[in-house]
Amino acid sequence: MKAEEKKHTQLLTIVHKITHRIISILELQKLLQATVTDIQKHLGYYNVTLLLLNKETNELGRQAMAGAYAEIAPLDYHQKVGEGLIGWVAQTGESLLVNDVQSDPRYLVGFGKTVPTRSELCVPIKLEGEVIAVLDVQEPQVNGFTKNDLKILETLAEQIAVAIKNAEYYEKLQTEIRERVKTEQALRKSLEEKEILLKEMHHRVKNNLNMISSIINMERNRVPGTATDRILSNIQNRIKAIGLIHQNLYTGKHIDRVSVKTYCEELIRQIQLSFSPALIQIEKSIEDMDLPIHLALPCGLLLTELLTNALKYAFPEKRTGKIFIQFKKISSSAKEPYVELLVKDNGIGLPKHVSWKNPESMGFRLIHALSQQLHGALRIQSKHGTECGIRFPLKTKPK
Structure with a gap:
């Protein structure tokens, strides 16, 4: 056993x-x-x-x-x-x-x-x-x-x-x-191809806008110093603001977002060059954040209008002065983040006959339209210079 x-x-x-x-x-x-x-x-x-x-x-x-x-x-x-x-x-x-x-x-x-x-x-x-x-x-x-x-x-x-x-x-x-x-690799390849295509598209749009700007510049040379020249100059600055968006999209890391700091600082530099105001000092406080295209573009056009107006009208007769530009994110009590764009100067302020709430000029009408597009709250005051602020929700959906 x-x-x-x-x-x-x-x-x-x-x-x-x-x-x-x-x-x-x-x-x-x-x-x-x-x-x-x-x-x-x-x-x-x-x-x-x-x-x-x-x-x-x-x-x-x-x-x-x-x-x-x-x-x-x-x-x-x-x-x-x-x-x-x-x-x-x-x-x-x-x-x-x-x-x-x-x-x-x-x-x-x-x-x-x-x-x-x-x-x-x-x-x-x-x-x-x-x-x-x-x-x-x-x-x-x-x-x-x-x-x-x-x-x-x-x-x-x-x-x-x-x-x-x-x-x-x-x-x-x-x-x-x-x-x-295998599926993820195919998707990644497809996304890479689409990204290349989108970047190429933004590059071509930028080139086309540059061509339009050059044509406008040729027309301005024909009528220097006239009202037509001033109108064409405003149009040219707006085109530059749009073109700069597309440049940031095809040269940046993302194809659907724009670095606000990079974009705004370059836009300010280009507008300064177009006016060459040696006696006007520009101070900037721009928070580093990314914005989607549908928010970045109207913001760029707003900044163009406000800064252009300040440079053109706030300091007549070669006066010295300062322009302060601020772009920052604000947390509200409702926990929905907001963004505020502020442009203010210490110039002569708005003329008494100008009403920003019932605008007649093309510039003010455009500012109103862009603020509405952002679902933003627009405020303008003119006591010691002019101060213009637009606050809008960061989660604003594209129209």
Whole structure:
């Protein structure tokens, strides 16, 4: 009895060792081959084969083999469900121990060659009650197996089923990951192509606006110092404000947002150059933030109008003075962030006959229209110079 108990303990140790190894393998083919190799090596069977069931063809196909027949059995060997001992097990879902295959009419030599098999043991591998594979072992002598062998292989079959399920799930996840990566790469490529296209579009728009500005400049040279020249100059500055937006979009990091600080500082520099007011000092306090195109463009046009008006009218007769420009984000009590653009000067202020609430000039009408486009609140006061502020919600949607 002690010898049998010792042998039983050794077998349990072997089963545990095989189980521990196979459940750690997640690639299906490696799992199947490791399973038959370990069973053949540790339990000493003559030949071990594992065949997976293909439900579509109703056939069992060789997936892994170890032992005497590994070299002679074709790699694409398959057997129909119901044919031979293996097929019978797949069909019935029951284990089968035949200790003399020559006396069993179900026995089938599937390779088309003579093999020395005399005993065969087949065990179904099931998942949720359905056969998914068959584990087959063979011996060259009669009475090659005992009921103990049957119990060991049935125990292993349960663990193999779990390992196959894990491997198939892992393989499915890997396939999904590969498909997702492939899709993401395709999307990334598409986005990169669209980004290049958009940048090229912004570049061409900027070039076209530059061409229009150049044509206007030619016309201004024909009528210098006249009312027409002043009108064309205002139009030219507005075109520059729009063109600068497109320049920032094709040279910046983003194709849908503009750096306010970079944009405003360059816009101020260009407007200064067009007036060359040596006696007027401009101070700036511009917060570094990004604005979407539908907000940045009207902001740029507003800044152009307000700064142009200050440079043209606040300091007549070559007076000295200061213009202060502020652009900042403000948090309100409603927790909805606002942005405020402020332009103020210490010049002579607005003429008494000018009403900014009922504007007649093109500049003031444009300021009103742009403020409404931003859903902003416009305020203008003229006590010690002129101060104009526009506060608008940062989440203003494009019209």
